[in-house]
Amino acid sequence: xxxxxxxxxxxxxxxxxxxxxxxxxxxxxxxxxxxxxxxxxxxxxxxxxxxxxxxxxxxxxxxxxxxxxxxxxxxxxxxxxxxxxxxxxxxxxxxxxxxxxxxxxxxxxxxxxxxxxxxxxxxxxxxxxxxxxxxxxxxxxxxxxxxxxxxxxxxxxxxxxxxxxxxxxxxxxxxxxxxxxxxxxxxxxxxxxxxxxxxxxxxxxxxxxxxxxxxxxxxxxxxxxxxxxxxxxxxxxxxxxxxxxxxxxxxxxxxxxxxxxxxxxxxxxxxxxxxxxxxxxxxxxxxxxxxxxxxxxxxxxxxxxxxxxxxxxxxxxxxxxxxxxxx
Amino acid sequence: xxxxxxxxxxxxxxxxxxxxxxxxxxxxxxxxxxxxxxxxxxxxxxxxxxxxxxxxxxxxxxxxxxxxxxxxxxxxxxxxxxxxxxxxxxxxxxxxxxxxxxxxxxxxxxxxxxxxxxxxxxxxxxxxxxxxxxxxxxxxxxxxxxxxxxxxxxxxxxxxxxxxxxxxxxxxxxxxxxxxxxxxxxxxxxxxxxxxxxxxxxxxxxxxxxxxxxxxxxxxxxxxxxxxxxxxxxxxxxxxxxxxxxxxxxxxxxxxxxxxxxxxxxxxxxxxxxxxxxxxxxxxxxxxxxxxxxxxxxxxxxxxxxxxxxxxxxxxxxxxxxxxxxx
Numbered sequence: 001x002x003x004x005x006x007x008x009x010x011x012x013x014x015x016x017x018x019x020x021x022x023x024x025x026x027x028x029x030x031x032x033x034x035x036x037x038x039x040x041x042x043x044x045x046x047x048x049x050x051x052x053x054x055x056x057x058x059x060x061x062x063x064x065x066x067x068x069x070x071x072x073x074x075x076x077x078x079x080x081x082x083x084x085x086x087x088x089x090x091x092x093x094x095x096x097x098x099x100x101x102x103x104x105x106x107x108x109x110x111x112x113x114x115x116x117x118x119x120x121x122x123x124x125x126x127x128x129x130x131x132x133x134x135x136x137x138x139x140x141x142x143x144x145x146x147x148x149x150x151x152x153x154x155x156x157x158x159x160x161x162x163x164x165x166x167x168x169x170x171x172x173x174x175x176x177x178x179x180x181x182x183x184x185x186x187x188x189x190x191x192x193x194x195x196x197x198x199x200x201x202x203x204x205x206x207x208x209x210x211x212x213x214x215x216x217x218x219x220x221x222x223x224x225x226x227x228x229x230x231x232x233x234x235x236x237x238x239x240x241x242x243x244x245x246x247x248x249x250x251x252x253x254x255x256x257x258x259x260x261x262x263x264x265x266x267x268x269x270x271x272x273x274x275x276x277x278x279x280x281x282x283x284x285x286x287x288x289x290x291x292x293x294x295x296x297x298x299x300x301x302x303x304x305x306x307x308x309x310x311x312x313x314x315x316x317x318x319x320x321x322x323x324x325x326x327x
Numbered sequence: 328x329x330x331x332x333x334x335x336x337x338x339x340x341x342x343x344x345x346x347x348x349x350x351x352x353x354x355x356x357x358x359x360x361x362x363x364x365x366x367x368x369x370x371x372x373x374x375x376x377x378x379x380x381x382x383x384x385x386x387x388x389x390x391x392x393x394x395x396x397x398x399x400x401x402x403x404x405x406x407x408x409x410x411x412x413x414x415x416x417x418x419x420x421x422x423x424x425x426x427x428x429x430x431x432x433x434x435x436x437x438x439x440x441x442x443x444x445x446x447x448x449x450x451x452x453x454x455x456x457x458x459x460x461x462x463x464x465x466x467x468x469x470x471x472x473x474x475x476x477x478x479x480x481x482x483x484x485x486x487x488x489x490x491x492x493x494x495x496x497x498x499x500x501x502x503x504x505x506x507x508x509x510x511x512x513x514x515x516x517x518x519x520x521x522x523x524x525x526x527x528x529x530x531x532x533x534x535x536x537x538x539x540x541x542x543x544x545x546x547x548x549x550x551x552x553x554x555x556x557x558x559x560x561x562x563x564x565x566x567x568x569x570x571x572x573x574x575x576x577x578x579x580x581x582x583x584x585x586x587x588x589x590x591x592x593x594x595x596x597x598x599x600x601x602x603x604x605x606x607x608x609x610x611x612x613x614x615x616x617x618x619x620x621x622x623x624x625x626x627x628x629x630x631x632x633x634x635x636x637x638x639x640x641x642x643x644x645x646x647x648x649x650x651x652x653x654x
Contacts, residue, residue, distance in 0.1 A: 021585060133456075264606050268599055275593060283585055307639035310636055312635055327633070
């Protein structure tokens with residue numbers, strides 16, 4: 001069997017995760033990493049590294065390019081650009097800009113006869129899929145998404161930008177009593193503050209005004225002001241030892257009713273508990289890279305989201321095998 | 328907007344659930360119930376009732392026929408038969424015979440230019456979908472399915488056939504310590520006895536030998552012998568009052584690892600807690616009836632399982648709306 005050849009664009013935590021996830025499959029192989037950095041300076045887990053400037057020389061040499069840049073500045077331009085010449089998969093996660101991104105990728109991918117799958121990962125991604133299934137099966141009901149417990153990179157960065165802060169890690173924590181109320185079928189209206197806590201571990205410079213830092217964090221608009229936030233000052237060694245991982249996860253719930261007058265209650269719950277957010281996101285990207293390859297082989301082109309892809313396309317097994325073994 | 332017109336074949340708990348689920352949607356309506364019984368004797372929640380013998384007179388008058396018979400004797404013949412003339416959806420759940428059933432429905436549906444979606448519900452159905460996603464995203468790992476706590480109709484029937492038993496209700500109960508071990512990432516090898524308990528509520532005839540009944544239940548091959556089973560004798564009134572519902576549910580878990588040497592652990596969990604097994608199964612059938620209508624409108628024919636259907640097709644919302652609102 002010819003293995004599906006995967007190119008990786010960008011080699012941060014996510015790119016490394018994609019390399020390892022591809023290695024973990026039976027039917028795919030890494031073609032190489034493409035980087036903006038000097039190739040010799042990029043230390044992979046074994047994959048060849050090429051300069052991104054050379055990528056067009058490899059057109060037709062691999063099957064799918066997995067884009068591992070960020071949603072703020074990289075993907076809005078990269079995904080349409082590379083979709084002109086390659087099948088691509090990205091993890092674009094700026095929810096509000098998804099329609100615009102989808103349209104841009106759709107045009108570019110169609111012009112090149114390629115497939116572009118966007119917004120893959122767990123949210124957007126598997127969580128979106130579960131929101132769709134929940135509200136489609138139980139039309140009368142309420143959907144809830146909780147994130148965590150996990151590290152929010154954006155919130156950690158926001159703390160690091162405060163004067164006097166050396167390093168920081170912020171955990172988003174779902175509030176147990178809110179989850180319990182949803183699970184009990186109470187369909188609560190939950191404010192932002194009632195759904196999640198924010199817990200911060202901060203390393204301050206020697207002599208820094210900790211009370212001032214704590215106040216700056218807790219009152220920071222958008223990031224912390226709407227939440228109950230706790231701040232713990234710790235030393236750098238403790239931060240590295242106890243908060244070095246990038247765990248995450250969360251819950252998607254649909255609480256709905258059926259019957260003549262909605263008298264019958266049902267609860268659908270999907271949850272993730274991830275020791276590494278980027279490694280798991282990478283594993284989802286790789287499963288959908290398999291789908292991109294198959295859709296393209298089947299003559300399709302344009303943009304796709306997780307909603308547009310038949311689940312069988314992400315499995316290494318054949319449809320016959322899937323029906324026999326796990327249906 | 329023209330609503331999708333749904334025919335319902337068979338009017339037991341499931342057929343009634345389909346009628347109510349369709350009523351719960353914004354874009355579908357019940358065309359009528361088709362029954363083997365005398366139409367005047369079938370009391371619906373409002374739907375018209377026709378004799379099944381007349382169904383061909385209604386060819387082209389409705390969009391999808393939802394088959395609400397049983398998997399043992401009804402569906403193996405009904406689904407292929409009606410797929411010749413109608414788009415159909417069934418909840419065929421004899422896992423071992425799914426490949427054969429799929430092939431039969433595929434032939435019949437293709438010959439009539441129709442769409443036949445089989446094995447829809449929660450297991451097979453939403454549980455299958457989650458098994459597929461779990462093993463595709465985390466190729467290195469173990470999958471687990473637990474059922475319950477819920478009423479098993481088959482096991483309740485088996486108890487009722489014992490001499491001296493007036494009525495009975497059997498609950499399948501997942502064993503908490505087994506679930507906890509899976510959630511802890513221990514990837515245990517679980518025997519049948521280690522995964523589920525069986526709890527029985529039995530009404531015995533006056534003067535019946537209860538010890539003998541209990542022994543017959545606990546040693547019954549296939550049904551109970553491989554499980555730890557508890558038997559409670561109660562009176563008929565208590566059975567009706569406390570065990571009149573048909574709740575069910577369960578858990579699908581994927582415990583897997585990523586990283587250079589599988590050092591990073593992840594857990595994916597999907598669970599259902601259903602107050603009424605047939606009403607929920609009906610709700611899933613109706614969402615996939617929407618997909619059958621759309622696939623047929625798109626020129627497709629043949630058999631489909633949940634694995635073959637892009638999730639967007641089950642939602643009343645447009646792809647644009649889905650991307651904007653819940654991706």
